[in-house]
Amino acid sequence: MNDSEELQFIKMEYMRILKENERLLEIIAQLNQTLNRLIKHYMRQKKSTSLE
Numbered sequence: 133m134n135d136s137e138e139l140q141f142i143k144m145e146y147m148r149i150l151k152e153n154e155r156l157l158e159i160i161a162q163l164n165q166t167l168n169r170l171i172k173h174y175m176r177q178k179k180s181t182s183l184e
Contacts, residue, residue: 133141
């Protein structure tokens, strides 16, 4: 593999990693939203049971 081919391979790998990183950040954002909803639900449940 010559330098030009190696550079092209590295660029392609870099782009693949950037796309994967973007996808993982989207997944983290979704998990964070889900966690926030679960916490709010738990807090409402806890509040309603403490009023009884």
